[in-house]
Amino acid sequence: MRKILIIGSGKSTAYLQKYLLDKSEAEKLLITIGDLNLESAQKATQYHKNARAICLDVFDNESRTKAIKDADIVVSMLPARFHIQVAKDCVSLGKPMVTASYVSPEMQALHDDAVAKNIILLNEIGVDPGIDHMSAMQVLDRIRDDGGKVILFESFTGGLVTPENDNNLWNYKFTWNPRNVVLAGQGGAAKFLQEGTYKYIPYNRLFRRTEFLDIDGFGRFEVYANRDSLKYQAAYGLQNVKTLYRGTMRRVGFSRAWNMFVTLGMTDDSYVIDNSQDMSYRDFTNLFLPYSPTDSVELKLRHQLKIDQDDIVWDKLVELDLFSTTKKVGLEHATPAQILQKILTDSWSLAKNDKDMIVMYHKFGYEKAGKKHQIDANMVVLGEDQTYTAMAKTVGLPVAMATLAILNGKITDVGVQIPISKNIYEPILNELQSFGISFNEKDVPYLGYNPLNI
Secondary structure, eight states: OEEEEEEOOOGGGHHHHHHHHHHHHHHTEEEEEEESSHHHHHHHTTTOTTEEEEEOOTTOHHHHHHHHHTOSEEEEOSOGGGHHHHHHHHHHHTOOEEESSOOOHHHHTTHHHHHHTTOEEEOOOBBTTBHHHHHHHHHHHHHHHTTOEEEEEEEEEEEEEOGGGOOSTTOOOOOSOHHHHHTTTOSSOEEEEETTEEEEEOHHHHTTSOEEEEETTTEEEEEEEOSBGGGGTTTTTOTTOSEEEEEEEEETTHHHHHHHHHHHTTTOOSSOOTTGGGOBHHHHHHTTSOOOSSSOHHHHHHHHHTOOTTOHHHHHHHHTTTTOSSOBOOOTTOOHHHHHHHHHHHHHSOOTTOOEEEEEEEEEEEEETTEEEEEEEEEEEEOOSSSSOHHHHHHHHHHHHHHHHHHTTSOOOOEEEOSOSHHHHHHHHHHHHTTTOOOEEEEEOOOOSOTTOO
């Protein structure tokens, strides 16, 4: 039996586990699922005869090294900051590794050592990053192979709730790590190219510089810029492109309301608040407002943010129970961002019967034979239930397919890689279609950069 070690059994792993378990007989696979919570790992095995669960603490050098040494390939589904120690062990022991997370500088530094060991450390093979890379490169390569010159590329992705379960004023619920949502956009200005000009948006303006797009059958969305859209310029072969813009999708109106939290300072994760455990949500909100012996918290907040009482933004804030005197923070030595995450989780967690949705949109502009052309492509994937979510499907399936392809010698690249080569993306995109993950493409008149209709 060929041994696959999956480290982590969180929400995004359901399809990954099912895919490999379903293939385990024909492919002669033994799947080990390691997690700090043994019960969670046992549940993830689905009690399949070709699966076993182990208690695995990634901070315990002995147990981590032993588990990796016993595997033929390792899949790390840990939070991104924990991948590096697993990767170092994989290089030391000569084991290939797959992860859905962004390549960190520490991971990239392992490239030469991985090449020397003739193994691949394949990263960014989830949805975004992952499917976005593969689907974009497929079209970009096709345009170039047909004699076209790419002059514009825009790409946007959103993890949202399906229209039938979209029942709060924010048109949003958590379908992924809530912490990443709260901290989105921090750590530097967003950087991108528009019509040959570098553009920068500092964090304090990020959520007020939004643009709009429409997806057939699903209505209108807004997008805000990702931190560095130019990160993949060289990798995608877009050194001479005039517009390069990557961003995150939300329903229209979300960003304007979210900007209230940014303005107040509630998304700050750099300091802790004294006595946070015993605070009510109202106490927390009041921390960021001026003192007044007469004005209520509600009145002070409206004055501070210049919100009219009949503004929908006000209703959105009220909906989150920000002014509740009975709901408690319950977190010791918490940062503002951690407390905000707790408040939002109360309101934005998926209900038992809720389903999530992944939406992705690409726009390609190119020149050929003296004429300008445009291709619009979009993908919408709907979740099935709380376990088999759209997020788990679009993250887990590419990871699983790549893992098996490496094991079977179909992916032979070595070193630190992302899925931008044809030998990686073509077979995975083709197989994803059999799971209902595909793009709708259409040729449209070339519009160039148009902030009102991207």
